[in-house]
Structure formats: structure tokens, C-alpha cells
Amino acid sequence: MKKRGKKYQESFKLVDRTHLYDAVEAIELVQQTAKANFDETVELSVRLGVDPRHADQQVRGAIVLPHGTGRTRKVLVFAKGEKVKEAEDAGADFVGGEELVQKIQNEGWLDFDVVVATPDMMGVVGRIGRILGPKGLMPNPKSGTVTFEIEKAVKEIKAGKVEYRVDKSSIIHVPIGKVSFGTEKLRENFATIMEEIIKARPAAAKGRYLRSVVLSSTMGPGVKVNPQQLVDRFVPKKD
Template sequence: MSEKYHKEVKNRMKHGKKYLDSVKLIDSTRLYDANEAVDLVLKTAKAKFDETVDLSVRLGVDPRHADQQVRGTVILPHGTGKTVRVLVFAKGDKAKEAEAAGAEYVGAEELVSKIQNENWFDYDVVIATPDMMGVVGRLGKVLGPKGLMPNPKAGTVTFDIEKAVKDVKAGKIEYRVDKNSIIHVPIGKVSFGQEKLVENLKTIMDAIIRSKPAAAKGQYLKSVVLSSTMGPGIKVNPQRIL
């Protein structure tokens, strides 16, 4: 038997019946518009839990060049559906401001020690006031690889702590192209329904398009794919999203 046949059998063995049934609903040769794609994501999300809907965008940029980096933040109109745990490095009035805004963890040097000594990562976003970055900088090698290091471009190094915390809680997400020229971001939960997911999708895609570097040449949006946590990928027509 052919190598292609064996490969297909092997791939089928990796997935359960629900996944294979979902695949049958999708035309892999077709690019769907935003509404059709989201509708298919909902139909193919068959897990017993509320699956996250993920967006993957392959860009026509070379992230090895500084002038072709794509990075930014955007507040999704309907949030991500995830409870975001926030850690804030601040002192004095700014620490009180962070607590009042709803940050789960607030502190200074003692939090640095806790992270370093206990390998503590029970939080999703780290925010810091600029005067604390000298202290937080010691955690660069620990927080950096996890994408948790505060950054002015992401709005997580700021004296406006109240706004920063509330924005994150409201559904602010950061998007950033990886070394493979792909942006991966969540756009919500299956339970949101079609209308809310489409609005979130259009919001993040508009932000990504607006972030196109001047140095990027040729086709910018190479491919756009939507999928639920346990579902198959669904190709979206980049020209029929906004």
C-alpha cells in the first residue's frame, strides 16, 4: 500500500470519532467567510466543556527583522470568556489602586522572591509601574519565556494601574507574531454564540491589519484559520472577514 494511505490511516488513529465526524462537515479546499467559519466552529465543537475558539493568522512578514515585527493589544468587545488573574508590582498608593481595580496579587520585592524561590506562576498577566521595573527586571529570564514580562508596548508598564487592570479584566489581549510568522490568539468561548464571536474576530483582525509594517512586501495575510480547542481547523477567506 502507498505511503500516503498509511499516513492517512495513522492520522485517523490519532483522533476520536467526534473529531472525524466534525471533519466531514468541512470542505478543506474552501475558504469560508467569517460568519460561515464561526458557524462551522460551533458545529464542530463537540467536547463536554466550553471550548475556547482560537485564531491563527500566518503573515507575510519576516519576524527576524525588527522592522517587520507585528505586535499590539486590543480589547475584544465581548472579552475572552476567561477569568484573568492579574499580578501587579507596585507600592504605596499605586498598590492600593491595583487592589481596588481588582488585581488578584499586589506587591513588590517579596513577589520577586516568591517567583524566584517557589517557581510561582498562578497568574495570567503581570503589570508593573515604571519605578518597579528595576526590580521586575530581575525576573526577565523567568517571565520572558512565558510571555509574562511587563512591556510598555503592551500597556503593562504604566502608572495608570487602574485602567491597565480593568482593561485586562475586560478582555484586553496582546497579539504578537512568533518566529514562524504566525499570530495565535483566543477570540472567545463556544458559549458566546456566533454573533459575539464574529464581532471579536473582526475586532482582532482589524487590529492585525492596521499593524501591518511598512517594510512588509507582497501578501500580508497568508492564511487565517479558526478552530475550537478540540475541533478541526477551518480556513477563513482573509478578504471576507471585515
Template sequence: MAKRGKKYQESLKLIDKNKLYDPEEAMALVPEIAKAKFDETVELHVKLGVDGRHADQQVRGAVLLPHGTGKTKKVLVFAKGDKASEAEAAGADYVGAEDMVAKIQNENWFDFDAVVATPDMMGIVGRLGRILGPKGLMPNPKSGTVTFDIEKAVKEIKAGKVEYRLDKTNIIHVPIGKVSFGKEKLMDNFNTIMEAIIKAKPAAAKGAYLKSVTVTTTMGPGIKINSAKIVK
């Protein structure tokens, strides 16, 4: 741990904790604070001025990042018959029905990053609500993961579609790429996700909507972004 601590401290020195950075400045700083030996993921954390406990203040959706996330997601599809064949042809990693429900329940199996289901399968997928829900993996019509258009859903997830949703503290955490992407690609992805979050502002939200916007790398400290400078 001491080793990580030293690198983290070095990264910390590059950031002015009291400053709100322009988005471009923040993205340019990302490679400098990334000290790990692997290509770190760049994560965006957006605290919103909403109360997610109220249904009319929920913020949730999905957006296709122009440059993807740098990680190819493993997709599990719940479908039968022609739709199962469509899923396989589209590149789904796992396709099944009751057998997959049993595998998850009995073997605590989670070798997947996203779940898609046809609407007629939600009866059996619902049994996994308590397991998939807390992990943010439950299929949902709002994010396009409950659909009969299985081919589109699988291909979009593989291409870099990310889901955003509030956690219990009203913060959205979402990956926007890898350190190796560089400033321009990270900016494109950042603007795309921020635009989606701003558009998703609930009518019931009062006061400042963007409370804080921070970008971090897997092992690095956070860089605070000036929300007034975000493209709206």
C-alpha cells in the same frame, strides 16, 4: 485518546479542507465542530508575511475585545505604595514587588494570566525576563502593561483585553471567545482583533501581509478563512 480521535474525525467531516470560508460561515461552523463536554475556547491563528526576527517587522499590541474572552484573567501587579493600593482597588489578584519576584523565581509560581508593572518597577521585573518572556507574560509598554495608570490596565485586562504578538514562526495566536458566544459575538471579536492586526502592519512588510487565517476550537480542527473577505 481514541475517544478524542473519533470526535475529532466527526468534526473534520464537517469542514471542506480545500475551501476558504467567509468569516461568517466559519463562525457559524464553530459550534458544530466543538464536540467536547466543556465550553471550548475559540482561537484565532494568523500567519503573517513578515519576518519577526527584524525589529522593523515586529507585530505586537493589545486590543479590548467587545465581548471579552469568556475567561476572567488573574492579574499580577508589580507596584509599591499608592500604586499598589490602586491595583488592589481595581481588582488585581496579586500585588507586590521584590516578594513576588522571589516567589516566581524560587517556587516556580505561575498562578496568573497577565502581568502589569509601573515603569519604576521594571528594574526588578527585568530579572524575570528569562522566565516571563518565553511565556508571553513580560510587561510591555506597547501592550499597555507598563504604565502608571494601573487602574485602567487592570480593569481592561479583566474586561477582556487580549495581547497579540508574533511567535517564532510569524504566527499570531489569540483567543476570541468561547463556543457558547455564538456567531454574532464571535464575529464582533474576530473583526476587532483582525482590524488591529491589519492596522499594525509594519511599513517594512513586503508582499501579502495576511498569509493564512484559521479559526479553531480547543479540541477541534481548523477552519481556514478567506482573508480577502476580512473587513479591512
């Protein structure tokens, strides 16, 4: 078992592992236990009652967080014609076509965080699907990264748009900001993404949808949030 440092052990003692915290309590505790000498990212992990092996139980999408993530993301756009200038004017970090595909294939270049492509470029992008796919970088219409609205896509990503996607373990991992944001901004970002995930429940999902909700900082221990409180808040009441 990996031996943890003194700071982590001190933080670990502050968290009751058996307790389900109120969301605001959990956020405050995550801030309190973030003891690294850099501005740690606050991560949200949500285990869902879905089987991601089935296409009708996939949960994925994207949303702009009210306060962003605190991180500047490098955007690569695959486009041609007039869309190249549109991407550059919108603030894309890299714009191109075949030459960028070859750079990724031949040089293993992956110095970007998000890939956006116009629909007419997906044939080209598909050639590096095996490289981009496993890293969660493949453009997808559901997350708004396959689109002709390049300006809108790039600006939203730069403003703090995050993608969420259930992994093979039925867990969604997504950043909700930095510890330095303070409780209120983190709470608003958390509420925004949780409402979105709850709305995205597939019709084919059976039983309890939110299995566990955990918040943590980059180097800190996980703090469990009470899932039922989130369901009570965000699931519409039936008449």
C-alpha cells in the same frame, strides 16, 4: 501520527480543508464542530507575511474585545507606594514587589495570566525576564502593561483585553471567545481583532501580509477563512 478520537473525526468530516470560508460561515462551522463536553475556547491563528527576526517587522499590541474572552484572567501587578492600593482596588489578584520576584524565582510560582508593572518597578521585574519572557508574560509598554495608569490597565484586562504578538513562525495566536457566545458576539470579537492586526502591518513588510487565517475550537479542527475578504473589508481604499 496521533490517533484522533471519534468526535474529532466526525467534526473533521464537516470541514472542507481546501475551501476558504467566509468569516461568519467559518465561525458557525467552528461552533458546529465543537463537540467536547466543556465550553471550548475559539482560537484565531493568523500567519503573516513578516520576518519576526527583524525589529521593524514585529507585530504586537493589545485590544479590548467587545464581548471579552469568556475567561477570568488572574492579574499580577508589580507596584509600590500608593499604586499598590490602586491595583488592589481595581481588582488585581496579586500585588507586590521584591517578595513576588523571589516567589517566582525560588518557588517557580506562575499562578497568573497577565503581569502589569509601573515603570519604576521594571528594574525589579527585569530580574525575572528570563522566566516571564518565554511564557509571554513580560510586561511591555506596547501592550499597555508597563504603565502608571494601573487602574485602567487592570480593569481593561479584566474586561477582556487580549494581547497579540507574532511568534517565531510568523503566526499570531489569540482567543476570541467561547463557543457559547454565539455567532454574533464571536463575529464582532473576530472583526475587532482582525481590523487591529491589519492596521498593525509594519511598513517594512513586503508582499502579501495576511497569508492565512484559521479559526478553531479547543478540541476541534481548523477552519480556513478567506484572507482577501478581510483585506477588502478592513484595508482603506486608496483614492
